[in-house]
Each structure stands twice: as structure tokens, then as C-alpha cells.
Amino acid sequence: MHVVIPYVVGALLFGLGVYGVLRRRNAILVLMAVELMLNAVNLILVTADVSLRSALTGVVVESWARPGAATPGSGGVLALFVIVLAAAEVGVGLAIILQYYRMRKAVVVDEVRLDDDEERVAG
Amino acid sequence: MSIDVAGPLLPLVPLIAGLIGLFLPPGDGDATRRRIAAGLGVAGAAFALLLAFRLVLDPAQPSADPANDPWNGGLTVAIFGDLEIRFSTLVDAAAAYVALAVTVVALCVQIYSITYLHDDKRYAPYAAQVSLFTGAMLLVVSSSDLIFMLIGWEVMGACSYLLIGHDRRLPEAPAAAVKAFLVTRIGDIGFLLGIAVLIADANSTYLGTVLAHDYSAGTLTAALLLILAGVAGKSAQFPLHTWLPDAMAGPTPISALIHAATMVAAGVYVVFRLYGLYDQSPVALAVLAVMASITILIGALSATAQDDLKRVLAWSTVSQIGYMTGALAVGSPAAALFHLLTHAAFKALLFLAAGAVIHAVGTNLLSRMGGLRPHMPVTFWSFAIGLGALAGLPPLSGFWSKENVLTAAAHATEGGETAPVWAGWLVWLAALLSVGITAWYATRLFLRAFFGPSRAHGPHGPAWAVGFDDARYEVPDSPHDPPGPMRWPLLLLAIPAALLGLAAFAPGFRTSLELDDPHLGVAVALPMLLLATGAGTAFWLWWAVPGADPALALGRAGPFLAAGFRLDDVQNRLVVRPAEALARLATAGDTRIVDAAVMGTGTGTSRAGDALKEAHRLPLPAAAVAVCAAALLLGAIAWWGA
Amino acid sequence: MTVADVLLLALGALAVGSGALVVTSSHLVRSGLYLVVSLGAIAGLYLVLGAELVAWVQILVYVGAVVVLLLFAVMLTRAPIGPSADLDRPALPAALIGGGAGLGLAALFADAFRWVRYAAPEPGTAERVGEQIFGAWVLPFEVISILLLSALVGAIVLSRPDIGARVDTPAGEPEVPA
Incomplete structure (x- = not known):
């Protein structure tokens, strides 16, 4: 297979994700764009499994691991980890968004300021 | 007292008196401090006068024998590599006579000032500065070290600045003081550079070595021209003469001392001292001749239309010093020195008498004077003698010294002197023409001030004075002769103003100054004719239209001349x-x-x-x-x- | 052009196309649904690339949980049904940076791999993946479980109603907890 195809797909998805983060006003839509970015990274990791041999140098394989195993497939493992992280992130992110919604009755990203003194003053 | 002691003491005594006076506590108001200050000033000047007398009687001789050379006994003050700067004095005959003139005028001025500034709160520093100035001038006169001469030169400039600006209530005094300082400073730069070139080439600061040194023509001319810049500044010659008329903002005794008799003559004296070198450089003498001729004419012409009495005298000083520098240019330093001495006498007399007039009338302006003769006889006769000497009326002193200058210039036109022939013609013609003009403005001044009806309460009422307490706050009911301490210096100075010229017949005086034998030939007729013409014209104008200023005859040139040919602009x-x-x-x-x-x-x-x-x-x-x-x-x- | 290539191209196009619609749609809910399509296409890509476990975990967790969670949030924040006009910020910086990142990366990959063929991989079985996780990657595995725990706790804490009561709203009345 021509491995450049999934690579390019991943790159384009990443670009779309960045575009979405910077363009969307609604916080939930921003989270959706972030999911796109994470998926793009996952895709690239998995594709790398195919096209590159990942070598864990200096790591001692567990003694009970089967000797002479096939290709390690670290890319897939890392993709799994990323999926778990994404899930955790969405959970916490949505909790924040809902809390913000309680305070502001809207989840527009524009109004979030990085210095919080005026937040408190403005109420 | 031997001359070896008298010589160094001559500048030191007034300098020390001045320094002590400056350290007196400031702000005198009470009589005790005034007495101390006055006492210091008069004592310093009197002691210096006695020393000068002693030196005149037995002047030092520059000796060829190095063992007797006073330079070796001098006090080494600083050593820069090969150069040793020593404080030592060499008061030969010429220097002794100049020192005598300086100390006489200084003493007269100190005594005069006691009364003239009787209500001045800052009399103490004034008297100290006058002493300081006297010491500095005597340093220039007597020093045989070029650097000490330079020191005296600069201290004189500083004292002149301080004394011109003495009356702080005058709005024009500080500006005049700064102008005087800056204009002379420009000249002083040239002076310093010229002295430096001379010293560097001769590798010694001793005057004797410098005079005997063999300079290359280019170096010598350059150094002498640079020194001429300083002379032009200090002696108010064209083009650096513009400060002298404005310096009249200073008190009148200061005008007498500094700006008539002594400081402005210092430039002439320095050229006289260095004449051995000037005689080797035709270029420097030619430049000096041109400068002198222009100055003589500018000074005389500008004096014709002035309304301020002191300004007439100031421009007249410019012109007369031009005579001295002209005499130097045409190769007769003796004539220059003789004119310097007589000028010191009659100009100081004129200024002090002018102070008496201003004190009496309350204004400087001629247009507010008139008819003073019946009220002020002593002042009147002082003016008569002084103006006569100025104009060159025989047998007063100015006649003899001017004759010497004219004779020397005429002699130079025949060739044979270091200066070129055209320079001699230039000086001779300028000096001759100026005799007439001088007579004109002297007569005008005399008539306007002392004769005719009094214009004191003019069409606009009494004029308030410029410059000092009594005239500001009260106008005297009728003018009168000044009190004692102001009158005696007038009488004292009238004597040499009248008779100094006859000293040329005294063999001792003549040989010590190396003057030519005085002779009155046919050549004296031309200046006499011009004198008569000038005086007669002024008298005729005054008499023809009573009350009118003869200067109105100048027409539209009048204001132009009064502004000094607008050279200020x-x-x-x-x-x-x-x-x-x-x-x-x-x-x-x-x-x-x-x-x-x-x-x-x-x-x-x-x-x-x-x-x-x-x-x-x-x-x-x-x-x-x-x-x-x-x-x-x-x-x-x-x-x-x- | 093998079957794998065709599948990759098709699924890739689907993923990119629906991804584009996610970030450009003016309907909030439709964005979420387009996201489902995109994630599904990516799961298909995983299958073609031989990472079967990852593909099914993707469907389970991403499509099944994450998107559902996002749609819940859309509901709870009273998102408008139908098109909304003010959903987007200015396009220029986003387009520049997004386009730059995406196209730049694509160019980088294209330049690196050109048209190289690789052998189709063996399917990655759960057994093999399990060997890796509990072999070489056991420590990250444990750490990530702690991370999940802390995320859980954090989400609960953040959702507490009394946090919202600390700040007064302009109306001055406390918010009703969601």
C-alpha cells in the first residue's frame, strides 16, 4: 500500500482541527475540533506502525514476554493511550464548560480573558 | 631699598592688597569696613607708587653678564620639561616710566573712588579688584618671564570684567562686561598661541632669550601676527574695538584706570617689549600699520556724533591708541611709549573730570549739559587742559607726543624702516587727518558741556541719571565742583597732562626712552593748520546756531557715525x-x-x-x-x- | 493500486470531507453528527492499516462515548436548533494557521514518503497488543489508570453546584445547578 495516503489524510485532518479551534466560537465546537486533531495524531501513529519499525532502545523487555515476537506495534499502543486521554479530557472539559454555562448562560469562548482580576471585578 | 627687592615687590604689593581685600567679609555697609577697604586700596597703590619712583630713579639694566642676570635669581614656579617658568622682574627705564604712570593713575583712582562710590554698598570688593588689577598690570610691565606676563594679561581681563559689571542695577552693565570679556578673549586666544609659538621655538620663557633667539621668518611672522590679535583685543583696535564704548557702563574711575590709561595701553606695551622681534618682520608691521590707520579714523569719526560724554572719550581712546600702534608700526617705539605716557595722563584726567561733571549734573548726556563753567571752575580747567592735550594744542603734552608720532610716520614714508613705505603713508595720512577731527570733537565737547545755556532741565524735565545713587534720587540744585578727594586727583593729573611733553627736553628722560631730539620745524605747520580748522569749524557751528549740537552738521551720517559705523551689527x-x-x-x-x-x-x-x-x-x-x-x-x- | 489503496483513498476522503463539515457547519448538532461520520471513517482506516483493536476501541470509546458526551453538552447548554449565524470568529487567522499547519504537514509527509509501497501489515490481534501493553508499556498503563481516576474526580468536583454560587450573576440570584 502507499503509505503516503493515510499520512496526508492525517495531516489534513490536523489542519482542519487547528482551523476549527481558531475559528469556532462555541466551546463545544472547539472541543470537537480538538477531537479531530487527536484523531489525526492517532492515525499517524497507527500508520507509523506500518511504515516504520519503532525500536525501543534501552528498554528491557519483560522476561515472561514471548521471545521472538512479531513487530512490536508500539504505534497502536500509543494510539490506545491517546484515546483514553481524549476521553478523560472530554470529560473534564465538558465539566468546565457546564460550570461556565452556569455562570454565564452561554459558552462563548470570546469572552474568556486570561487575566482573572477583571473577571472578578466585572462579576 | 635695592632694585632687586623693589622689582619683584612692585607687582606683588598691590596683588596681595587686592587678595586680602577680596577676603574681607562681604556686604559692607558700615564705616569701619569701608575704611579698611579704602585703606588697603590706597596703601597698596601708594606703596607701589613709591616703589615705582625708586625704580625710575635707578632703573635696572639688562646685563650681558649671566651671573648678574636677575633671571637666575628668580623664583622657579613650574617646570615643564625643558621650560622653567620663573617669577622674576626686569624693570628697565621704559618699564619704570610706565609703572610710574600706572601707579600714579591707580592712586588717583583709588582716592577718587572713595568719594565717588561713597554710597555704594559693594565698595570693598571694588577697591580690592582695583588693587588686583593694578598688581596685574604691574606684572605685565615688570615681568621678564613671558608666562607671567600672560598671567598678568589674563588677570587684567578678569578684573576688567568684574569692574565693568560692578553696578548691578544698570541693565546694560552685565552685557557690557560680557561683551568686553568675550571680545578680548578672542584676541587673547591669538595672544596665547603667539606666546606659545615664541616659547616653543626658543625653548625658554625668559624674555631675554626670546628676544635674542633667531627665529625663521615664517614662524616669527606667524607668532607676531597672533600676538597682534591679542593686542587688537586688549587695546581696542579694529576689528576688536567694539567692546570699549560699551564698557563705559562701568563706574567712571574704572573707565579712567582701565579703559584709558592702563589696560588698553598694555597691548602697546607688549609690542614695545617685543619690538626687537617685530622689527624683523615687515609683514607684521604692515598689518599693524593698516590696523592702526583704520582704527585712528574709525575712532575719531565715531567720536564726532556721540551724545554720551563718556562715549566721546571712549572713542577718542580708541583713536589715540591707534596713534600708538601706528607709531610702533612705522618703526618708532619710543614715540609710541611717549604718547602712551602722555595719553595716560590726559585721558585719566579727562575721565576723572568727566566723573565730576556727571556727578554734578546727574546725566552722561551732552544734550543735558551746558553752562557749567561758572559753577565748576576746577573741573572746567581740568577739561581745558585735558582736551587741549588730546587735540594736540601746544605747549601741552599731547602736542609733543603727537608731533613725535607724526614725525616718525613722515620719516617712514621716505623708506629705510622695516615697515613698507605705503604703510608709512597710510599711518601718516590717517594720523594727520585725525588731528583735525580730534580737534573738532574735543571743541564740540568742551563747548556743549561748559558754555552756553544750561540744558539740565530739558524740554521733558530733569533727566535722571544712569548709574549711581545720588543722581538717581536727587538732582543737585546747582552743579558744583566735586569734594576734596575727587578734586585733588584732578589737580595732580593736570600737571603731567600739561607739562609732560616738556620732559622730552630733559636729557635723562629722552635718552632713557631713546626719543629723538625734539625739534619744531616747518613740518609742524600742517597739523597746526588742521587743528585750527577742526576747532574753528566746531566753534563756528556752535556759535552760528546757539543751542544746537554741532554734530547736526554731519547730517544723516551723524547717527551712522554715532553707532560706530554699525560695526556692532x-x-x-x-x-x-x-x-x-x-x-x-x-x-x-x-x-x-x-x-x-x-x-x-x-x-x-x-x-x-x-x-x-x-x-x-x-x-x-x-x-x-x-x-x-x-x-x-x-x-x-x-x-x-x- | 491495490484494494488497500482504494479503500484508503475512499475512507480518507470521507474522513477529510466530514471533518471539513464539522468545522464549517453552521448547525451545532450537525457538527456533532459529522464528527461521528469522520470518526467512523478513521476507524475504517485503522482496520485497513491492520490495527483492529484500535479500530474497535475507537468506535466504542470515541463514537460511542465521547461524541455522545458532546451531544449531551450541546443539549445541556441550550444550543440553538437550526442554523446560527454567530458561530464563527474571523476566518483569516484561522485559515492561515490551519491551512499552513495542514498543508505544511502534508507536504512534509509527501516529501518524506513519496510513493513508496509498503507491505500490508499483519492484522494486530488483541493478544499481541496485550503483550505490548503489559510488557513494555505497563508503567504508562498504570499511570494512565491513575490519570483516569483523577479525571473522574476532577469532573465530579468541577460539577459541584456550590462552585457556581461563589460568584454573583448580574441578576444577583444563584444559579440553579444543572
Whole structure:
């Protein structure tokens, strides 16, 4: 297979994700764009499994691991980890968004300021 | 007292008296301090006079024998490599006579000032500065070390500045003092450079060595021309003469001492001292001749239309010193020195008498005087003698000394002197013409001030004076002769003003100054004719239209001449304005560039901090854009680098 | 052009196309649904690339949980049904940076891999993946479980109603907890 195809797909998805983060006003839509970015990274990791041999140098394989195993497939493992992280992130992110919604009755990203003194003053 | 002691003491005594006087506590008001200050001043001047007398009776001889050379006994003050600067004096005959003139005038001025400034709160520093000045002038006269001569020269300039600006209530006094200082300073730069060249080439500061040294023609001419710049400044010759008429803002005794008799003669004296070198340089003498001729005519012409009594005398001083420098230029230093001595006598007399008139009438202006003769006989006769000597009326002293100058100039036109023949013609014609003009303005002054009806209460009422207490606050009911201490110096000075010329017949005086034998030949007729013409014209104008100023006959040239040929404006355009523009440029550069750079680092840092602070307060989306853009940039750089 | 290539192209196009619609749609809910399509296409890509476990975990967790969670949030924040006009910020910086990132990365990959063929991989079985996780990657595995725990706790804490009561709203009345 021509491995450049999934690579390019991943790159384009990443670009779309960045575009979405910077363009969307609604916080939930921003989270959706972030999911796109994470998926793009996952895709690239998995594709790398195919096209590159990942070598864990200096790591001692567990003694009970089967000797002479096939290709390690670290890319897939890392993709799994990323999926778990994404899930955790969405959970916490949505909790924040809902809390913000309680305070502001809207989840527009524009109004979030990085210095919080005026937040408190403005109420 | 031996001359070896008298010589060094001559400048030191007044200098020390001046320094002690300056250290007296300031702000005198009570009589005790005034007495101490006056006592110091008069005592210093009197002691110096006695020393000068002693030196006149037995002047030092420059000896060829090095063992007897007073230079070896001098006090070494500083050593710069090969050069030893020593304080030692050599008061030969000429120097002794000049010192005598200086001390006589200084003593007269000190005594005169006691009464003239009787209500001046700052009399004590004034008297001390006059003593300091006397000491400095005597240092110039007696020193045989060029550097000490330079020191005396500069101290004189400083004292002149202080004394011109003495009356702080006059609005024009500080400006006049600064002008005098700056204009003479310009000359002093040349003077310093000239002295430096002479010393460097001769590798010694001793006057004897310098005079005996064999200079190359170019070096010598350059040094002498530079020294002439200083002479022009200090002695108020063209083009650096513009300060002297304005310096009349100083008190009248100061005008008498500094600006008539002594300081302005110092330039002439220095050329006289260095004449051995000047005689070797035709170029320097030619330049001096041109300078002198122009000065004689400018001074005389500008004096014709002045309304201020002291300004007439000031321009007259400019002109008369031109006579002295002209005499030097045509090869007769003796004639110059003789004229210096007589001029010191009659000009000091004139200024002190003018002070008496101003004190009595309350104004400087001739248009407010008149009819003073019945009321002020002593002053009247003082003026008569002084103006007669100024004009060159025989047998007064000015006649003899002017004759000497004219004879020397005529002699130079025949060739044989170092100066070129055309220079001799120039000086002779200028001096001759100026005899007539001098007679004209002297007669005008005499008639306007002392004869005719009194114009004291003019059409606008009494005129209030410029310059001192009593005249400001009260106008005397009728003018009167001045009190004692102001009258005796007049009487004292009238004697040499009248009779000094006859001293030329005294063999001792004549040989010590190396004057020619006085002879009255046919050549004296021409100046007498011009004198009669000038005086007669002024008298006729005065008599023909009673009460009118003879200067009105000059027509529209009158104001032009009164403004000194507008040379002040020329000076302003050429020098003052460019200097001020340059100063403004420098200030602007300093403020906008140097200061701004320093302050700019502060404000720049603050502004950068503020900008960063604003960047920190971005809302979230903008921050996200910034972070992503930066990441993209870094990635691009990394890819490009790889 | 093997079957794998065709599948990759098709699924890739689907993923990119629906991804584009996610970030450009003016309907909030439709964005979420387009996200489902995109994630599904990516799961298909995983299958073609031989990472079967990852593909099914993707469907389970991403499509099944994450998107559902996002749609819940859309509901709870009273998102408008139908098109909304003010959903987007200015396009230029986003387009520049997004386009730059995406196209730049694509160019990078294209330049790196050109048209190289690789052998189709063996399917990645759960057994093999399990060997890796509990072999070489056991420590990250444990750490990530702690991370999940802390995320859980954090989400609960963040959702507490009394946090919202600390700040007064302009109306001055406390918010009703969601």
C-alpha cells in the first residue's frame, strides 16, 4: 500500500482541527475540533506502525514476554493511550464548560480573558 | 631699598592688597569696613607708587653678564620639561616710566573712588579688584618671564570684567562686561598661541632669550601676527574695538584706570617689549600699520556724533591708541611709549573730570549739559587742559607726543624702516587727518558741556541719571565742583597732562626712552593748520546756531557715525548669531539625541513592558491564535533547518 | 493500486470531507453528527492499516462515548436548533494557521514518503497488543489508570453546584445547578 495516503489524510485532518479551534466560537465546537486533531495524531501513529519499525532502545523487555515476537506495534499502543486521554479530557472539559454555562448562560469562548482580576471585578 | 627687592615687590604689593581685600567679609555697609577697604586700596597703590619712583630713579639694566642676570635669581614656579617658568622682574627705564604712570593713575583712582562710590554698598570688593588689577598690570610691565606676563594679561581681563559689571542695577552693565570679556578673549586666544609659538621655538620663557633667539621668518611672522590679535583685543583696535564704548557702563574711575590709561595701553606695551622681534618682520608691521590707520579714523569719526560724554572719550581712546600702534608700526617705539605716557595722563584726567561733571549734573548726556563753567571752575580747567592735550594744542603734552608720532610716520614714508613705505603713508595720512577731527570733537565737547545755556532741565524735565545713587534720587540744585578727594586727583593729573611733553627736553628722560631730539620745524605747520580748522569749524557751528549740537552738521551720517559705523551689527551678524545658532544646535543635539537616548532606554523599556502586559491580557481565542501561529512558525523553521 | 489503496483513498476522503463539515457547519448538532461520520471513517482506516483493536476501541470509546458526551453538552447548554449565524470568529487567522499547519504537514509527509509501497501489515490481534501493553508499556498503563481516576474526580468536583454560587450573576440570584 502507499503509505503516503493515510499520512496526508492525517495531516489534513490536523489542519482542519487547528482551523476549527481558531475559528469556532462555541466551546463545544472547539472541543470537537480538538477531537479531530487527536484523531489525526492517532492515525499517524497507527500508520507509523506500518511504515516504520519503532525500536525501543534501552528498554528491557519483560522476561515472561514471548521471545521472538512479531513487530512490536508500539504505534497502536500509543494510539490506545491517546484515546483514553481524549476521553478523560472530554470529560473534564465538558465539566468546565457546564460550570461556565452556569455562570454565564452561554459558552462563548470570546469572552474568556486570561487575566482573572477583571473577571472578578466585572462579576 | 635695592632694585632687586623693589622689582619683584612692585607687582606683588598691590596683588596681595587686592587678595586680602577680596577676603574681607562681604556686604559692607558700615564705616569701619569701608575704611579698611579704602585703606588697603590706597596703601597698596601708594606703596607701589613709591616703589615705582625708586625704580625710575635707578632703573635696572639688562646685563650681558649671566651671573648678574636677575633671571637666575628668580623664583622657579613650574617646570615643564625643558621650560622653567620663573617669577622674576626686569624693570628697565621704559618699564619704570610706565609703572610710574600706572601707579600714579591707580592712586588717583583709588582716592577718587572713595568719594565717588561713597554710597555704594559693594565698595570693598571694588577697591580690592582695583588693587588686583593694578598688581596685574604691574606684572605685565615688570615681568621678564613671558608666562607671567600672560598671567598678568589674563588677570587684567578678569578684573576688567568684574569692574565693568560692578553696578548691578544698570541693565546694560552685565552685557557690557560680557561683551568686553568675550571680545578680548578672542584676541587673547591669538595672544596665547603667539606666546606659545615664541616659547616653543626658543625653548625658554625668559624674555631675554626670546628676544635674542633667531627665529625663521615664517614662524616669527606667524607668532607676531597672533600676538597682534591679542593686542587688537586688549587695546581696542579694529576689528576688536567694539567692546570699549560699551564698557563705559562701568563706574567712571574704572573707565579712567582701565579703559584709558592702563589696560588698553598694555597691548602697546607688549609690542614695545617685543619690538626687537617685530622689527624683523615687515609683514607684521604692515598689518599693524593698516590696523592702526583704520582704527585712528574709525575712532575719531565715531567720536564726532556721540551724545554720551563718556562715549566721546571712549572713542577718542580708541583713536589715540591707534596713534600708538601706528607709531610702533612705522618703526618708532619710543614715540609710541611717549604718547602712551602722555595719553595716560590726559585721558585719566579727562575721565576723572568727566566723573565730576556727571556727578554734578546727574546725566552722561551732552544734550543735558551746558553752562557749567561758572559753577565748576576746577573741573572746567581740568577739561581745558585735558582736551587741549588730546587735540594736540601746544605747549601741552599731547602736542609733543603727537608731533613725535607724526614725525616718525613722515620719516617712514621716505623708506629705510622695516615697515613698507605705503604703510608709512597710510599711518601718516590717517594720523594727520585725525588731528583735525580730534580737534573738532574735543571743541564740540568742551563747548556743549561748559558754555552756553544750561540744558539740565530739558524740554521733558530733569533727566535722571544712569548709574549711581545720588543722581538717581536727587538732582543737585546747582552743579558744583566735586569734594576734596575727587578734586585733588584732578589737580595732580593736570600737571603731567600739561607739562609732560616738556620732559622730552630733559636729557635723562629722552635718552632713557631713546626719543629723538625734539625739534619744531616747518613740518609742524600742517597739523597746526588742521587743528585750527577742526576747532574753528566746531566753534563756528556752535556759535552760528546757539543751542544746537554741532554734530547736526554731519547730517544723516551723524547717527551712522554715532553707532560706530554699525560695526556692532556686523559683529553681531558674523559672529554672535552663528555662535548662538551653533549653541542652540548643540543644546538641541544634547537634549534630543544624547538625553533622548538615555531617557529613551527607560521609556522604551517601559513601553515594551506595557506592550507585553497587553499581550498577556489577550482573550482566549486570540491567545490560541498566537500559540498556534508560533508553533507553526517553529515547525517551519525546524523543517527548513533540517 | 491495490484494494488497500482504494479503500484508503475512499475512507480518507470521507474522513477529510466530514471533518471539513464539522468545522464549517453552521448547525451545532450537525457538527456533532459529522464528527461521528469522520470518526467512523478513521476507524475504517485503522482496520485497513491492520490495527483492529484500535479500530474497535475507537468506535466504542470515541463514537460511542465521547461524541455522545458532546451531544449531551450541546443539549445541556441550550444550543440553538437550526442554523446560527454567530458561530464563527474571523476566518483569516484561522485559515492561515490551519491551512499552513495542514498543508505544511502534508507536504512534509509527501516529501518524506513519496510513493513508496509498503507491505500490508499483519492484522494486530488483541493478544499481541496485550503483550505490548503489559510488557513494555505497563508503567504508562498504570499511570494512565491513575490519570483516569483523577479525571473522574476532577469532573465530579468541577460539577459541584456550590462552585457556581461563589460568584454573583448580574441578576444577583444563584444559579440553579444543572
